[in-house]
C-alpha cells in the first residue's frame with residue numbers, strides 16, 4: 001500500500017490533534033453529566049478522544065441531527081412563504097476525533113438507506129465534508145460485539161484516519177482512505193515520522209489480536225441471519241421483550257437506527273417544521289388514525305427491531321443494521337441486549 | 353439485605369395455588385452482578401428470582417397497561433415503590449384484588465458502582481406501605497415526623513446565584529435527547545397519550561431543541577409534583593445521565609413545606625397536593 | 640433530505656362536503672407552471688400539510704387525464720385531519736409533496752374486464768383509476784363498479800356516481816349496510832353483494848379493491864371463493880406513513896417499504912409479506 005503510516009508518541013498525538021483542531025471544525029467526545037457526547041471543541045483538554053466505550057454517545061447526530069429544522073414558513077397577506085432553513089451550514093469542513101470503529105462503520109450502513117432512490121443530499125454533504133479519525137479500541141467492553149458482524153474491523157475503511165496504540169508507547173497514525181491521506185498531509189506535524197509497513201504492520205497486528213481476544217460476546221452472524229429470516233411467529237419474541245418498558249432509548253442511542261418523525265411548531269403566523277428521531281419501540285409508531293395498529297403489543301415492536309436489524313435491512317441493502325456497539329444495551333434501563341435477543345430467538349426457533 | 357429465598361418461595365406458592373398469572377421480580381442480568389426486572393409466567397422459572405441491595409428498578413412500572421393488563425400479578429415493592437403503587441391504586445390504574453404484593457422493609461439499594469443510592473439516604477419511608485406480606489424488620493421509627501432531609505444537590509444549587517443555576521439547567525436541557533425514556537420508565541407516567549411524546553404538534557412537538565426539552569421536562573415534572581416518590585427509575589433510564597431528581601425533589605420539598613408535610617403515596621387514598629379539588633379552596637386559580 | 644421534506648404550496652380551489660366526515664379538496668399549485676410538471680398516475684399519493692398542524696398521507700383522488708387540478712378526499716380521522724376539516728377553506732394554502740408510491744398496473748389492465756370494489760373512503764384511490772379508465776375507455780372491456788358505504792349519507796362522490804350510472808358503458812352497483820326508507824338499491828355488506836348480485840365473470844377480469852381493512856379482508860375471501868387468482872386481485876395498502884421517501888421507517892412490512900414499493904399490491908405480493916398489516 002502506498003498509504004503512509006506515521007509513528008509518534010502521546011505528546012506527538014496531542015500535537016496532531018491540535019493541528020486537526022486548527023485546520024477544521026473539530027468534534028470530539030466531551031464529558032457532561034458523566035456521559036460523553038460529540039461536541040465542537042477547540043482544545044485537546046476539552047475532550048477525551050479515548051472516552052470510555054460504555055459512556056460515549058454515537059456520532060450519528062453529526063450526520064443525522066437529533067432534530068433538524070426542515071423549513072420555516074410564514075403566512076403573509078400575499079400567501080404562505082416556505083423556505084429551507086439555513087442553519088447547520090453543510091459546506092463546513094469538519095473532522096471528528098475519538099470515533100470508535102463501530103461508530104465509523106455505522107455510517108457505511110446508513111449510507112445505504114440514505115442513498116437509495118430519493119437521495120438525502122444533506123446527509124451526503126455532511127459525509128463528504130467530514131474526516132473521521134478513529135482510535136482503535138484496546139479492549140472490548142461488556143456489550144461490544146463488533147468483531148462478530150459483517151465487516152472487517154481490522155481493515156475498516158469507514159474511517160479516514162486510523163490511530164492505534166502500539167507497543168512501548170508508540171502510537172501509529174495511518175490514512176485509510178484517499179481523503180484521510182490528503183488530510184494527513186495537511187495535519188501531521190514534525191512530531192510524527194513516517195514508518196514503512198514492514199515495521200508498522202506487526203505492531204498493528206499485535207494490538208489487533210489482543211483486542212480481538214478481549215471479546216466476551218461472539219456469534220456467527222450468518223447463522224443468525226439465516227435462522228431469523230425463517231422465523232416470524234415465535235413466542236420467543238415475547239420472552240425476550242418481557243421487561244422492555246418501550247422507552248425508545250435503544251433507538252435514540254443506536255448509531256444505525258434512522259427512523260424519524262416530522263412535526264410542526266407554529267406561533268401565530270410563523271412556524272418551523274422539524275425532523276426528529278423516533279423509534280419503532282414506541283406504542284404510537286405505527287398507530288394509525290382510527291385505532292388500527294399492526295404492532296399493538298411490545299413483542300411485535302421488538303420483533304420489528306430485531307428483524308429490521310438482522311433480516312429486513314440485510315434483505316434490502318445487504319448489510320446488518322447493527323454494528324455491534326452495545327450502546328442500546330448499556331442505555332436500556334433494563335439492559336435488554338440485542339445480541340442476546342437475536343441469538344436466543346434464532347436458537348429457540350430451530351429447536352421446534 | 354437478601355430476600356432471594358423468601359421471594360422464590362412466595363412466588364412458587366402463589367403459582368402453585370393458582371393465585372397469579374405473572375410474578376414481577378428481579379434476576380441477575382447475566383453479565384455482571386447487577387439486576388434487571390423479570391416477568392415470570394412459568395413456575396419453573398421462579399429460581400431465577402433474586403432480591404438484594406442491587407434490586408433497584410421500581411417494578412410498579414410493569415403494572416401499566418402495556419405489560420400486565422387483565423392479569424393477576426405478584427410483585428415485589430420496596431418503600432418508594434410501594435408509594436407509587438399506592439398512587440396507582442388511588443388513581444384507579446390497578447385493582448388491588450388483582451395484586452399480591454410482597455413488601456420489603458428496605459435497607460437501601462446501591463447503584464452500579466456499589467454506592468448507596470442518594471434517594472435511599474434521603475428516604476423517609478423505607479418500609480413498604482402496601483403489602484400482602486412484609487419481608488424484613490420494619491424500621492419502627494415514626495419516620496414521617498419532621499425528619500425531612502433537603503436533597504443535598506438541591507441545597508447546593510440553592511446556594512448558587514440565579515445566573516449560575518440558570519446556566520446549569522440550560523446545560524441539563526441541552527443534553528436531553530428527547531427520547532422520553534424518563535417518562536416511560538416512571539410508574540406514574542401511565543397516560544396512554546402523553547402530551548410530551550406525541551408525533552403531531554399537540555402541545556409540544558418532539559423536536560430536540562433546548563426549549564423543547566425544557567418545556568417537556570418541566571411539564572413532566574409538574575405532572576409528577578406531589579406524586580413523584582423519588583424511586584429514580586427515570587434518572588437511571590436517562591441515556592444522557594441527566595440529574596432528573598433535581599426537577600422532582602425541588603417540587604417535593606416545596607410541597608412538603610407548604611402542604612401539611614405532604615409526601616406522595618404514603619397514605620392510601622390520598623390524591624396528592626395538586627390533585628385535590630375543593631370548592632372551598634381559598635385560591636382562585638387552578639393548578 | 641431536508642429539501643425533500645419541503646412542500647410546494649397549493650391553493651384550495653374548491654371544497655366539496657362529500658359525507659358528514661369526508662370533504663374533497665380540489666387543489667391547484669400556486670405556481671401555475673408546477674401544475675404541468677406535477678405528473679402522476681392513479682394509485683399514487685401525496686403528503687399533504689396543513690402548515691403548523693402537520694402532514695398526512697392522502698391518495699390523489701382524481702386522474703391526471705383531467706388537467707389543471709387534483710383532488711384529495713379527506714376523512715376526519717385524527718388530529719391533523721380534524722384541523723383540516725375545521726379550518727381549511729377555499730382560497731387557503733396547503734403544502735404538497737409528491738407524488739409518491741407506485742401506481743395501479745395500467746399496462747396489465749389493458750384489454751381486461753375491470754371490476755372495482757370500493758368501500759367508504761376507499762373509493763378515493765379507485766376514483767383516480769376509474770376516471771383514468773373512463774377517459775381511456777376503449778382500452779378496457781367490461782367495466783363494473785361495486786361501491787358500498789355504511790349508510791347512503793356516507794357515500795362519497797354522489798354527483799360523480801350519477802355520471803357513472805348515466806354512462807352506458809359502465810355498470811354501477813351500490814350497496815349500504817342497513818336498509819333505509821328512501822334507498823332503492825342493494826342492502827348488505829360488500830362481499831355479500833359481490834357474490835350475490837355482481838357475480839362477476841372471472842375470465843380475463845382484474846379486480847381492484849380498496850376500503851377499510853376488514854372489508855378488504857372479506858372481499859378477498861369472496862373473490863377467492865368465486866375463483867379469482869391472486870395476481871388478478873389488486874389492492875392498495877394503508878400503513879402509517881410520514882416521509883413517503885423510504886427513509887422514516889414507519890411504513891415497512893418486512894423489507895418492503897409500502898411508501899415506495901406500494902401502496903398498490905396484488906394479492907399475490909401481499910401473500911409473500913410477513914403477516915403484520
Ligand SMILES: Cc1cc2nc3c(=O)[nH]c(=O)nc-3n(C[C@H](O)[C@H](O)[C@H](O)COP(=O)(O)OP(=O)(O)OC[C@H]3O[C@@H](n4cnc5c(N)ncnc54)[C@H](O)[C@@H]3O)c2cc1C
Pocket residue numbers: 287288289290551552684693694695696697698699700711712713714715716717718719720721760763764876877878879880881902
Ligand atoms: C397510501 C395512503 C393513502 C391514503 N389516502 C387517504 C385518502 O385518500 N383519504 C383519507 O381520508 N385518508 C387517507 N389515508 C389515511 C390518512 O393518511 C390518515 O387518515 C391521516 O394521516 C390521519 O392523520 P391525522 O393526523 O388526522 O391522525 P393522527 O392519528 O392524529 O395521526 C398522526 C400522524 O400519523 C400519521 N398517520 C395516522 N394515521 C395514518 C394512516 N392511516 N395512514 C398513514 N399515516 C397515518 C400521519 O402522519 C399523521 O399526521 C391514506 C393513507 C395512506 C397510507
Ligand code: SF4
Pocket residue numbers: 250253254255256257309321322323324325326327328329338
Ligand atoms: S442495535 Fe445496539 S449494538 Fe446494534 S448498532 Fe444499534 S446500538 Fe449498537
Ligand code: SF4
Pocket residue numbers: 251256257258259278279280281304305306308309888
Ligand atoms: S430498529 Fe426500529 S427504530 Fe431502529 S431503524 Fe429499525 S425500525 Fe427504526
Ligand code: SF4
Pocket residue numbers: 053100101102103137139140141144145146147323324325326
Ligand atoms: S464495538 Fe466496542 S470494541 Fe468494537 S469498536 Fe465499538 S467500542 Fe470498540
Ligand code: SF4
Pocket residue numbers: 243244245246247248249250251281328331332333334335336
Ligand atoms: S431501551 Fe430497553 S426498555 Fe427501552 S425500548 Fe429499548 S429495549 Fe425496551
Ligand code: SF4
Pocket residue numbers: 410436537538539540541576579580581582583584585586587600
Ligand atoms: S419521576 Fe422518576 S423518581 Fe419520580 S416516581 Fe417517576 S420514575 Fe420515580
Ligand code: SF4
Pocket residue numbers: 527528529530531532533534535569586589590591592593594596
Ligand atoms: S430520559 Fe433523559 S434524555 Fe431522554 S427525554 Fe428524559 S431527560 Fe431527556
Ligand code: FES
Pocket residue numbers: 879880881882883884885886887888889890891896897898899
Ligand atoms: S413513509 Fe417514511 S419510509 Fe415509508
